Amino acid sequence: MKKIIVALDGLRLSDSSIQTAITLTHQHQAHLVGVFLDDFTRNSFSIEEAMATDRFEELSKKDQQLRDGSVKVFEERCQQGKINFSVHRDKSFAIQDLLRESIYADLLVIASDETFTRFVEPAPTRFIRDLLAEVQCPVLVTPAEARPFQHVVMLYDGAPSSVFAIKMFTNTLPLVRDLPTEVITVRQGADSTHIPENKLMKEFMKRHSPNAAFTVLQGDPEQEILQHLRDVDESTLIVLGAYQRGNVSRWFRTSMADLLMKTRNCPLFIAHYK
Structure with a gap:
Protein backbone atom coordinates (compact mmCIF):
# COMPACT_ATOMS: atom_id res chain seq x y z
CA MET A 1 0.00 0.00 0.00
CA LYS A 2 1.48 3.32 -1.07
CA LYS A 3 1.51 6.39 1.18
CA ILE A 4 0.26 9.65 -0.33
CA THR A 25 -5.82 7.32 -2.92
CA HIS A 26 -9.09 5.58 -3.76
CA GLN A 27 -7.93 4.52 -7.24
CA HIS A 28 -4.67 3.02 -5.99
CA GLN A 29 -5.92 1.66 -2.65
CA ALA A 30 -3.30 3.78 -0.90
CA HIS A 31 -3.16 5.45 2.51
CA LEU A 32 -3.61 9.23 2.61
CA VAL A 33 -2.05 11.49 5.22
CA ILE A 47 0.66 40.66 14.34
CA GLU A 48 1.58 44.36 14.48
CA GLU A 49 -2.00 45.44 13.89
CA ALA A 50 -3.35 42.84 16.32
CA MET A 51 -1.01 43.99 19.09
CA ALA A 52 -1.78 47.64 18.41
CA THR A 53 -5.52 46.99 18.79
CA ASP A 54 -5.09 44.54 21.69
CA ARG A 55 -6.80 41.75 19.71
CA PHE A 56 -3.94 39.25 19.46
CA GLU A 57 -5.48 36.61 21.73
CA GLU A 58 -8.91 36.97 20.12
CA LEU A 59 -7.57 36.61 16.59
CA SER A 60 -5.25 33.75 17.56
CA LYS A 61 -8.22 31.87 19.00
CA LYS A 62 -10.16 32.36 15.77
CA ASP A 63 -7.21 31.03 13.79
CA GLN A 64 -7.07 27.93 15.98
CA GLN A 65 -10.79 27.34 15.50
CA LEU A 66 -10.37 27.70 11.74
CA ARG A 67 -7.50 25.21 11.72
CA ASP A 68 -9.50 22.72 13.78
CA GLY A 69 -12.45 23.15 11.45
CA SER A 70 -10.25 22.49 8.41
CA VAL A 71 -9.04 19.21 9.90
CA LYS A 72 -12.64 18.20 10.48
CA VAL A 73 -13.53 19.04 6.86
CA PHE A 74 -10.62 16.90 5.63
CA GLU A 75 -11.64 13.96 7.83
CA GLU A 76 -15.24 14.16 6.64
CA ARG A 77 -14.16 14.27 2.99
CA CYS A 78 -11.94 11.22 3.47
CA GLN A 79 -14.75 9.32 5.21
CA GLN A 80 -17.10 10.16 2.36
CA GLY A 81 -14.45 8.94 -0.09
CA LYS A 82 -14.16 5.66 1.85
CA ILE A 83 -10.37 5.73 1.98
CA ASN A 84 -7.74 4.93 4.58
CA PHE A 85 -6.39 8.15 6.05
CA SER A 86 -4.70 9.82 8.99
CA VAL A 87 -3.80 13.37 10.02
CA HIS A 88 -0.48 14.95 10.98
CA ARG A 89 -0.45 18.42 12.53
CA ASP A 90 3.09 19.77 12.26
CA LYS A 91 3.74 22.92 14.25
CA SER A 92 7.30 23.95 13.36
CA PHE A 93 8.44 25.78 10.23
CA ALA A 94 6.22 24.67 7.32
CA ILE A 95 8.95 24.04 4.74
CA GLN A 96 11.14 22.04 7.13
CA ASP A 97 8.23 19.93 8.35
CA LEU A 98 7.03 19.16 4.83
CA LEU A 99 10.49 18.21 3.57
CA ARG A 100 10.82 15.83 6.52
CA GLU A 101 7.40 14.31 5.79
CA SER A 102 8.35 13.84 2.12
CA ILE A 103 11.18 11.45 3.05
CA TYR A 104 8.58 8.92 4.19
CA ALA A 105 6.04 9.34 1.38
CA ASP A 106 5.54 7.87 -2.09
CA LEU A 107 3.82 11.00 -3.41
CA LEU A 108 3.15 14.55 -2.20
CA VAL A 109 0.11 16.46 -3.43
CA ILE A 110 0.13 20.25 -3.08
CA ALA A 111 -1.62 23.25 -4.68
CA SER A 112 0.48 25.40 -7.00
CA ASP A 113 -0.51 28.60 -5.17
CA GLU A 114 0.33 27.49 -1.62
CA THR A 115 2.34 30.11 0.29
CA PHE A 116 1.75 29.18 3.96
CA THR A 117 1.64 32.89 4.65
CA ARG A 118 -1.27 35.32 4.73
CA PHE A 119 -0.12 36.75 1.42
CA VAL A 120 -1.21 35.60 -2.02
CA GLU A 121 1.42 35.01 -4.74
CA PRO A 122 1.15 33.95 -8.36
CA ALA A 123 2.27 30.42 -9.15
CA PRO A 124 4.89 29.21 -8.68
CA THR A 125 5.09 30.69 -5.21
CA ARG A 126 8.34 30.99 -3.29
CA PHE A 127 7.21 28.12 -1.04
CA ILE A 128 6.59 25.83 -4.03
CA ARG A 129 9.94 26.69 -5.60
CA ASP A 130 11.81 25.99 -2.36
CA LEU A 131 9.88 22.76 -1.85
CA LEU A 132 10.49 21.41 -5.36
CA ALA A 133 14.22 22.07 -5.12
CA GLU A 134 14.67 19.88 -2.04
CA VAL A 135 11.70 17.50 -1.79
CA GLN A 136 12.45 13.81 -1.26
CA CYS A 137 9.53 12.22 -3.16
CA PRO A 138 7.61 12.88 -6.37
CA VAL A 139 5.24 15.86 -6.23
CA LEU A 140 1.86 16.35 -7.87
CA VAL A 141 1.21 20.09 -8.16
CA THR A 142 -2.49 20.81 -8.55
CA PRO A 143 -4.13 23.86 -10.18
CA ALA A 144 -6.91 25.84 -8.51
CA GLU A 145 -9.63 23.57 -9.90
CA ALA A 146 -9.32 19.79 -9.71
CA ARG A 147 -10.35 17.80 -12.77
CA PRO A 148 -10.20 14.04 -13.44
CA PHE A 149 -7.10 13.22 -15.46
CA GLN A 150 -7.93 12.42 -19.08
CA HIS A 151 -4.55 12.59 -20.83
CA VAL A 152 -0.86 12.41 -19.93
CA VAL A 153 2.00 14.35 -21.52
CA MET A 154 5.59 13.31 -20.70
CA LEU A 155 8.50 15.66 -21.42
CA SER A 162 13.43 12.98 -17.63
CA VAL A 163 13.51 9.17 -17.77
CA PHE A 164 13.55 9.01 -13.99
CA ALA A 165 10.42 11.18 -13.79
CA ILE A 166 8.57 8.87 -16.21
CA LYS A 167 9.72 5.83 -14.25
CA MET A 168 8.54 7.31 -10.95
CA PHE A 169 5.20 8.33 -12.47
CA THR A 170 4.38 4.90 -13.91
CA ASN A 171 5.47 3.16 -10.70
CA THR A 172 3.68 5.55 -8.35
CA LEU A 173 0.40 5.91 -10.26
CA PRO A 174 0.08 2.72 -12.34
CA LEU A 175 -3.61 3.24 -13.13
CA VAL A 176 -3.07 6.73 -14.52
CA ARG A 177 -0.42 5.46 -16.93
CA ASP A 178 -3.17 3.68 -18.92
CA LEU A 179 -4.57 7.03 -20.08
CA PRO A 180 -3.82 8.32 -23.60
CA THR A 181 -0.18 9.40 -23.40
CA GLU A 182 2.11 11.58 -25.51
CA VAL A 183 5.89 11.74 -25.11
CA ILE A 184 7.26 15.08 -26.32
CA THR A 185 10.87 15.79 -27.22
CA VAL A 186 12.49 18.75 -28.98
CA ARG A 187 15.45 18.59 -31.34
CA GLN A 188 17.49 21.66 -32.25
CA GLY A 189 19.37 22.64 -35.39
CA ALA A 190 20.46 19.72 -37.54
CA ASP A 191 19.61 17.16 -34.90
CA SER A 192 17.84 13.96 -35.87
CA THR A 193 14.09 13.79 -36.17
CA HIS A 194 14.22 10.76 -33.87
CA ILE A 195 13.97 10.97 -30.09
CA PRO A 196 17.25 10.73 -28.13
CA GLU A 197 18.34 7.13 -27.52
CA ASN A 198 15.50 6.13 -29.80
CA LYS A 199 15.74 2.35 -29.49
CA LEU A 200 16.32 2.26 -25.73
CA MET A 201 13.62 4.80 -24.96
CA LYS A 202 10.95 3.08 -27.05
CA GLU A 203 11.87 -0.27 -25.53
CA PHE A 204 11.55 1.33 -22.07
CA MET A 205 8.19 2.91 -22.87
CA LYS A 206 6.74 -0.38 -24.14
CA ARG A 207 7.07 -1.70 -20.58
CA HIS A 208 5.87 1.44 -18.81
CA SER A 209 3.29 2.99 -21.12
CA PRO A 210 2.96 0.77 -24.19
CA ASN A 211 0.38 2.87 -26.02
CA ALA A 212 2.30 6.15 -25.78
CA ALA A 213 2.62 8.26 -28.92
CA PHE A 214 5.86 10.14 -29.66
CA THR A 215 6.05 13.73 -30.86
CA VAL A 216 9.33 15.29 -32.03
CA LEU A 217 9.38 19.08 -32.29
CA GLN A 218 12.08 21.24 -33.87
CA GLY A 219 13.40 24.51 -32.46
CA ASP A 220 13.81 26.17 -29.09
CA PRO A 221 12.57 23.77 -26.40
CA GLU A 222 10.89 26.36 -24.19
CA GLN A 223 9.04 28.00 -27.08
CA GLU A 224 8.12 24.79 -28.86
CA ILE A 225 6.79 22.99 -25.79
CA LEU A 226 4.74 25.94 -24.58
CA GLN A 227 3.37 26.44 -28.10
CA HIS A 228 2.55 22.74 -28.46
CA LEU A 229 0.74 22.76 -25.13
CA ARG A 230 -0.99 26.08 -25.77
CA ASP A 231 -4.45 24.58 -26.20
CA VAL A 232 -3.95 21.53 -24.01
CA ASP A 233 -6.99 20.50 -22.01
CA GLU A 234 -6.79 21.30 -18.29
CA SER A 235 -7.45 17.63 -17.55
CA THR A 236 -4.01 16.80 -19.00
CA LEU A 237 -1.36 15.71 -16.51
CA ILE A 238 2.18 16.77 -17.45
CA VAL A 239 5.13 14.65 -16.28
CA LEU A 240 8.60 16.16 -16.03
CA GLY A 241 11.84 16.02 -14.08
CA ALA A 242 14.87 18.24 -13.53
CA TYR A 243 13.90 20.62 -10.74
CA GLN A 244 17.11 20.39 -8.72
CA ARG A 245 18.51 23.72 -7.56
CA GLY A 246 21.44 24.65 -9.76
CA ASN A 247 20.91 21.65 -12.04
CA VAL A 248 17.97 22.29 -14.36
CA SER A 249 17.44 20.36 -17.55
CA ARG A 250 19.88 20.83 -20.42
CA TRP A 251 16.90 22.18 -22.36
CA PHE A 252 15.91 25.11 -20.23
CA ARG A 253 17.31 28.42 -19.00
CA THR A 254 14.75 28.32 -16.19
CA SER A 255 12.73 25.39 -14.92
CA MET A 256 10.06 24.20 -17.32
CA ALA A 257 7.94 23.49 -14.25
CA ASP A 258 8.00 27.21 -13.43
CA LEU A 259 7.02 28.13 -16.98
CA LEU A 260 4.17 25.63 -17.04
CA MET A 261 2.80 26.79 -13.68
CA LYS A 262 2.87 30.37 -14.93
CA THR A 263 1.24 29.72 -18.30
CA ARG A 264 -0.80 26.49 -18.14
CA ASN A 265 -3.54 25.52 -15.72
CA CYS A 266 -2.65 21.82 -15.69
CA PRO A 267 -1.54 19.44 -12.95
CA LEU A 268 2.18 18.62 -12.94
CA PHE A 269 3.91 15.44 -11.80
CA ILE A 270 7.49 16.36 -10.92
CA ALA A 271 10.26 14.01 -9.81
CA HIS A 272 13.91 14.88 -9.79
CA TYR A 273 16.90 12.68 -10.32
CA LYS A 274 19.41 12.74 -7.45
Missing part, protein backbone atom coordinates in the same frame (compact mmCIF):
# COMPACT_ATOMS: atom_id res chain seq x y z
CA ILE A 5 0.56 12.90 1.62
CA VAL A 6 -1.31 16.10 0.91
CA ALA A 7 0.08 19.38 2.24
CA LEU A 8 -2.64 21.62 3.66
CA ASP A 9 -2.87 25.08 5.19
CA GLY A 10 -5.64 25.00 7.77
CA LEU A 11 -6.11 28.76 7.42
CA ARG A 12 -6.68 28.54 3.66
CA LEU A 13 -7.78 25.05 2.75
CA SER A 14 -7.13 23.84 -0.81
CA ASP A 15 -10.14 21.96 -2.14
CA SER A 16 -8.32 20.93 -5.33
CA SER A 17 -5.49 19.27 -3.39
CA ILE A 18 -7.90 17.36 -1.17
CA GLN A 19 -10.08 16.23 -4.07
CA THR A 20 -7.10 15.10 -6.16
CA ALA A 21 -5.44 13.30 -3.24
CA ILE A 22 -8.63 11.46 -2.28
CA THR A 23 -9.27 10.37 -5.88
CA LEU A 24 -5.75 8.99 -6.33
CA GLY A 34 -3.34 15.02 5.59
CA VAL A 35 -0.27 17.02 6.59
CA PHE A 36 -1.57 20.20 8.20
CA LEU A 37 1.34 22.62 8.47
CA ASP A 38 0.30 24.62 11.53
CA ASP A 39 3.45 26.75 11.37
CA PHE A 40 3.71 28.76 14.59
CA THR A 41 4.72 31.83 12.54
CA ARG A 42 1.64 31.56 10.29
CA ASN A 43 -1.32 33.79 11.14
CA SER A 44 -4.25 35.05 9.12
CA PHE A 45 -3.69 38.56 10.51
CA SER A 46 -0.94 41.13 10.94
CA TYR A 156 11.65 13.80 -22.50
CA ASP A 157 15.02 15.34 -23.42
CA GLY A 158 17.27 12.30 -23.26
CA ALA A 159 18.66 13.21 -19.83
CA PRO A 160 18.44 10.68 -16.97
CA SER A 161 16.22 13.11 -15.04
Whole structure:
Protein backbone atom coordinates (compact mmCIF):
# COMPACT_ATOMS: atom_id res chain seq x y z
CA MET A 1 0.00 0.00 0.00
CA LYS A 2 1.48 3.32 -1.07
CA LYS A 3 1.51 6.39 1.18
CA ILE A 4 0.26 9.65 -0.33
CA ILE A 5 0.56 12.90 1.62
CA VAL A 6 -1.31 16.10 0.91
CA ALA A 7 0.08 19.38 2.24
CA LEU A 8 -2.64 21.62 3.66
CA ASP A 9 -2.87 25.08 5.19
CA GLY A 10 -5.64 25.00 7.77
CA LEU A 11 -6.11 28.76 7.42
CA ARG A 12 -6.68 28.54 3.66
CA LEU A 13 -7.78 25.05 2.75
CA SER A 14 -7.13 23.84 -0.81
CA ASP A 15 -10.14 21.96 -2.14
CA SER A 16 -8.32 20.93 -5.33
CA SER A 17 -5.49 19.27 -3.39
CA ILE A 18 -7.90 17.36 -1.17
CA GLN A 19 -10.08 16.23 -4.07
CA THR A 20 -7.10 15.10 -6.16
CA ALA A 21 -5.44 13.30 -3.24
CA ILE A 22 -8.63 11.46 -2.28
CA THR A 23 -9.27 10.37 -5.88
CA LEU A 24 -5.75 8.99 -6.33
CA THR A 25 -5.82 7.32 -2.92
CA HIS A 26 -9.09 5.58 -3.76
CA GLN A 27 -7.93 4.52 -7.24
CA HIS A 28 -4.67 3.02 -5.99
CA GLN A 29 -5.92 1.66 -2.65
CA ALA A 30 -3.30 3.78 -0.90
CA HIS A 31 -3.16 5.45 2.51
CA LEU A 32 -3.61 9.23 2.61
CA VAL A 33 -2.05 11.49 5.22
CA GLY A 34 -3.34 15.02 5.59
CA VAL A 35 -0.27 17.02 6.59
CA PHE A 36 -1.57 20.20 8.20
CA LEU A 37 1.34 22.62 8.47
CA ASP A 38 0.30 24.62 11.53
CA ASP A 39 3.45 26.75 11.37
CA PHE A 40 3.71 28.76 14.59
CA THR A 41 4.72 31.83 12.54
CA ARG A 42 1.64 31.56 10.29
CA ASN A 43 -1.32 33.79 11.14
CA SER A 44 -4.25 35.05 9.12
CA PHE A 45 -3.69 38.56 10.51
CA SER A 46 -0.94 41.13 10.94
CA ILE A 47 0.66 40.66 14.34
CA GLU A 48 1.58 44.36 14.48
CA GLU A 49 -2.00 45.44 13.89
CA ALA A 50 -3.35 42.84 16.32
CA MET A 51 -1.01 43.99 19.09
CA ALA A 52 -1.78 47.64 18.41
CA THR A 53 -5.52 46.99 18.79
CA ASP A 54 -5.09 44.54 21.69
CA ARG A 55 -6.80 41.75 19.71
CA PHE A 56 -3.94 39.25 19.46
CA GLU A 57 -5.48 36.61 21.73
CA GLU A 58 -8.91 36.97 20.12
CA LEU A 59 -7.57 36.61 16.59
CA SER A 60 -5.25 33.75 17.56
CA LYS A 61 -8.22 31.87 19.00
CA LYS A 62 -10.16 32.36 15.77
CA ASP A 63 -7.21 31.03 13.79
CA GLN A 64 -7.07 27.93 15.98
CA GLN A 65 -10.79 27.34 15.50
CA LEU A 66 -10.37 27.70 11.74
CA ARG A 67 -7.50 25.21 11.72
CA ASP A 68 -9.50 22.72 13.78
CA GLY A 69 -12.45 23.15 11.45
CA SER A 70 -10.25 22.49 8.41
CA VAL A 71 -9.04 19.21 9.90
CA LYS A 72 -12.64 18.20 10.48
CA VAL A 73 -13.53 19.04 6.86
CA PHE A 74 -10.62 16.90 5.63
CA GLU A 75 -11.64 13.96 7.83
CA GLU A 76 -15.24 14.16 6.64
CA ARG A 77 -14.16 14.27 2.99
CA CYS A 78 -11.94 11.22 3.47
CA GLN A 79 -14.75 9.32 5.21
CA GLN A 80 -17.10 10.16 2.36
CA GLY A 81 -14.45 8.94 -0.09
CA LYS A 82 -14.16 5.66 1.85
CA ILE A 83 -10.37 5.73 1.98
CA ASN A 84 -7.74 4.93 4.58
CA PHE A 85 -6.39 8.15 6.05
CA SER A 86 -4.70 9.82 8.99
CA VAL A 87 -3.80 13.37 10.02
CA HIS A 88 -0.48 14.95 10.98
CA ARG A 89 -0.45 18.42 12.53
CA ASP A 90 3.09 19.77 12.26
CA LYS A 91 3.74 22.92 14.25
CA SER A 92 7.30 23.95 13.36
CA PHE A 93 8.44 25.78 10.23
CA ALA A 94 6.22 24.67 7.32
CA ILE A 95 8.95 24.04 4.74
CA GLN A 96 11.14 22.04 7.13
CA ASP A 97 8.23 19.93 8.35
CA LEU A 98 7.03 19.16 4.83
CA LEU A 99 10.49 18.21 3.57
CA ARG A 100 10.82 15.83 6.52
CA GLU A 101 7.40 14.31 5.79
CA SER A 102 8.35 13.84 2.12
CA ILE A 103 11.18 11.45 3.05
CA TYR A 104 8.58 8.92 4.19
CA ALA A 105 6.04 9.34 1.38
CA ASP A 106 5.54 7.87 -2.09
CA LEU A 107 3.82 11.00 -3.41
CA LEU A 108 3.15 14.55 -2.20
CA VAL A 109 0.11 16.46 -3.43
CA ILE A 110 0.13 20.25 -3.08
CA ALA A 111 -1.62 23.25 -4.68
CA SER A 112 0.48 25.40 -7.00
CA ASP A 113 -0.51 28.60 -5.17
CA GLU A 114 0.33 27.49 -1.62
CA THR A 115 2.34 30.11 0.29
CA PHE A 116 1.75 29.18 3.96
CA THR A 117 1.64 32.89 4.65
CA ARG A 118 -1.27 35.32 4.73
CA PHE A 119 -0.12 36.75 1.42
CA VAL A 120 -1.21 35.60 -2.02
CA GLU A 121 1.42 35.01 -4.74
CA PRO A 122 1.15 33.95 -8.36
CA ALA A 123 2.27 30.42 -9.15
CA PRO A 124 4.89 29.21 -8.68
CA THR A 125 5.09 30.69 -5.21
CA ARG A 126 8.34 30.99 -3.29
CA PHE A 127 7.21 28.12 -1.04
CA ILE A 128 6.59 25.83 -4.03
CA ARG A 129 9.94 26.69 -5.60
CA ASP A 130 11.81 25.99 -2.36
CA LEU A 131 9.88 22.76 -1.85
CA LEU A 132 10.49 21.41 -5.36
CA ALA A 133 14.22 22.07 -5.12
CA GLU A 134 14.67 19.88 -2.04
CA VAL A 135 11.70 17.50 -1.79
CA GLN A 136 12.45 13.81 -1.26
CA CYS A 137 9.53 12.22 -3.16
CA PRO A 138 7.61 12.88 -6.37
CA VAL A 139 5.24 15.86 -6.23
CA LEU A 140 1.86 16.35 -7.87
CA VAL A 141 1.21 20.09 -8.16
CA THR A 142 -2.49 20.81 -8.55
CA PRO A 143 -4.13 23.86 -10.18
CA ALA A 144 -6.91 25.84 -8.51
CA GLU A 145 -9.63 23.57 -9.90
CA ALA A 146 -9.32 19.79 -9.71
CA ARG A 147 -10.35 17.80 -12.77
CA PRO A 148 -10.20 14.04 -13.44
CA PHE A 149 -7.10 13.22 -15.46
CA GLN A 150 -7.93 12.42 -19.08
CA HIS A 151 -4.55 12.59 -20.83
CA VAL A 152 -0.86 12.41 -19.93
CA VAL A 153 2.00 14.35 -21.52
CA MET A 154 5.59 13.31 -20.70
CA LEU A 155 8.50 15.66 -21.42
CA TYR A 156 11.65 13.80 -22.50
CA ASP A 157 15.02 15.34 -23.42
CA GLY A 158 17.27 12.30 -23.26
CA ALA A 159 18.66 13.21 -19.83
CA PRO A 160 18.44 10.68 -16.97
CA SER A 161 16.22 13.11 -15.04
CA SER A 162 13.43 12.98 -17.63
CA VAL A 163 13.51 9.17 -17.77
CA PHE A 164 13.55 9.01 -13.99
CA ALA A 165 10.42 11.18 -13.79
CA ILE A 166 8.57 8.87 -16.21
CA LYS A 167 9.72 5.83 -14.25
CA MET A 168 8.54 7.31 -10.95
CA PHE A 169 5.20 8.33 -12.47
CA THR A 170 4.38 4.90 -13.91
CA ASN A 171 5.47 3.16 -10.70
CA THR A 172 3.68 5.55 -8.35
CA LEU A 173 0.40 5.91 -10.26
CA PRO A 174 0.08 2.72 -12.34
CA LEU A 175 -3.61 3.24 -13.13
CA VAL A 176 -3.07 6.73 -14.52
CA ARG A 177 -0.42 5.46 -16.93
CA ASP A 178 -3.17 3.68 -18.92
CA LEU A 179 -4.57 7.03 -20.08
CA PRO A 180 -3.82 8.32 -23.60
CA THR A 181 -0.18 9.40 -23.40
CA GLU A 182 2.11 11.58 -25.51
CA VAL A 183 5.89 11.74 -25.11
CA ILE A 184 7.26 15.08 -26.32
CA THR A 185 10.87 15.79 -27.22
CA VAL A 186 12.49 18.75 -28.98
CA ARG A 187 15.45 18.59 -31.34
CA GLN A 188 17.49 21.66 -32.25
CA GLY A 189 19.37 22.64 -35.39
CA ALA A 190 20.46 19.72 -37.54
CA ASP A 191 19.61 17.16 -34.90
CA SER A 192 17.84 13.96 -35.87
CA THR A 193 14.09 13.79 -36.17
CA HIS A 194 14.22 10.76 -33.87
CA ILE A 195 13.97 10.97 -30.09
CA PRO A 196 17.25 10.73 -28.13
CA GLU A 197 18.34 7.13 -27.52
CA ASN A 198 15.50 6.13 -29.80
CA LYS A 199 15.74 2.35 -29.49
CA LEU A 200 16.32 2.26 -25.73
CA MET A 201 13.62 4.80 -24.96
CA LYS A 202 10.95 3.08 -27.05
CA GLU A 203 11.87 -0.27 -25.53
CA PHE A 204 11.55 1.33 -22.07
CA MET A 205 8.19 2.91 -22.87
CA LYS A 206 6.74 -0.38 -24.14
CA ARG A 207 7.07 -1.70 -20.58
CA HIS A 208 5.87 1.44 -18.81
CA SER A 209 3.29 2.99 -21.12
CA PRO A 210 2.96 0.77 -24.19
CA ASN A 211 0.38 2.87 -26.02
CA ALA A 212 2.30 6.15 -25.78
CA ALA A 213 2.62 8.26 -28.92
CA PHE A 214 5.86 10.14 -29.66
CA THR A 215 6.05 13.73 -30.86
CA VAL A 216 9.33 15.29 -32.03
CA LEU A 217 9.38 19.08 -32.29
CA GLN A 218 12.08 21.24 -33.87
CA GLY A 219 13.40 24.51 -32.46
CA ASP A 220 13.81 26.17 -29.09
CA PRO A 221 12.57 23.77 -26.40
CA GLU A 222 10.89 26.36 -24.19
CA GLN A 223 9.04 28.00 -27.08
CA GLU A 224 8.12 24.79 -28.86
CA ILE A 225 6.79 22.99 -25.79
CA LEU A 226 4.74 25.94 -24.58
CA GLN A 227 3.37 26.44 -28.10
CA HIS A 228 2.55 22.74 -28.46
CA LEU A 229 0.74 22.76 -25.13
CA ARG A 230 -0.99 26.08 -25.77
CA ASP A 231 -4.45 24.58 -26.20
CA VAL A 232 -3.95 21.53 -24.01
CA ASP A 233 -6.99 20.50 -22.01
CA GLU A 234 -6.79 21.30 -18.29
CA SER A 235 -7.45 17.63 -17.55
CA THR A 236 -4.01 16.80 -19.00
CA LEU A 237 -1.36 15.71 -16.51
CA ILE A 238 2.18 16.77 -17.45
CA VAL A 239 5.13 14.65 -16.28
CA LEU A 240 8.60 16.16 -16.03
CA GLY A 241 11.84 16.02 -14.08
CA ALA A 242 14.87 18.24 -13.53
CA TYR A 243 13.90 20.62 -10.74
CA GLN A 244 17.11 20.39 -8.72
CA ARG A 245 18.51 23.72 -7.56
CA GLY A 246 21.44 24.65 -9.76
CA ASN A 247 20.91 21.65 -12.04
CA VAL A 248 17.97 22.29 -14.36
CA SER A 249 17.44 20.36 -17.55
CA ARG A 250 19.88 20.83 -20.42
CA TRP A 251 16.90 22.18 -22.36
CA PHE A 252 15.91 25.11 -20.23
CA ARG A 253 17.31 28.42 -19.00
CA THR A 254 14.75 28.32 -16.19
CA SER A 255 12.73 25.39 -14.92
CA MET A 256 10.06 24.20 -17.32
CA ALA A 257 7.94 23.49 -14.25
CA ASP A 258 8.00 27.21 -13.43
CA LEU A 259 7.02 28.13 -16.98
CA LEU A 260 4.17 25.63 -17.04
CA MET A 261 2.80 26.79 -13.68
CA LYS A 262 2.87 30.37 -14.93
CA THR A 263 1.24 29.72 -18.30
CA ARG A 264 -0.80 26.49 -18.14
CA ASN A 265 -3.54 25.52 -15.72
CA CYS A 266 -2.65 21.82 -15.69
CA PRO A 267 -1.54 19.44 -12.95
CA LEU A 268 2.18 18.62 -12.94
CA PHE A 269 3.91 15.44 -11.80
CA ILE A 270 7.49 16.36 -10.92
CA ALA A 271 10.26 14.01 -9.81
CA HIS A 272 13.91 14.88 -9.79
CA TYR A 273 16.90 12.68 -10.32
CA LYS A 274 19.41 12.74 -7.45
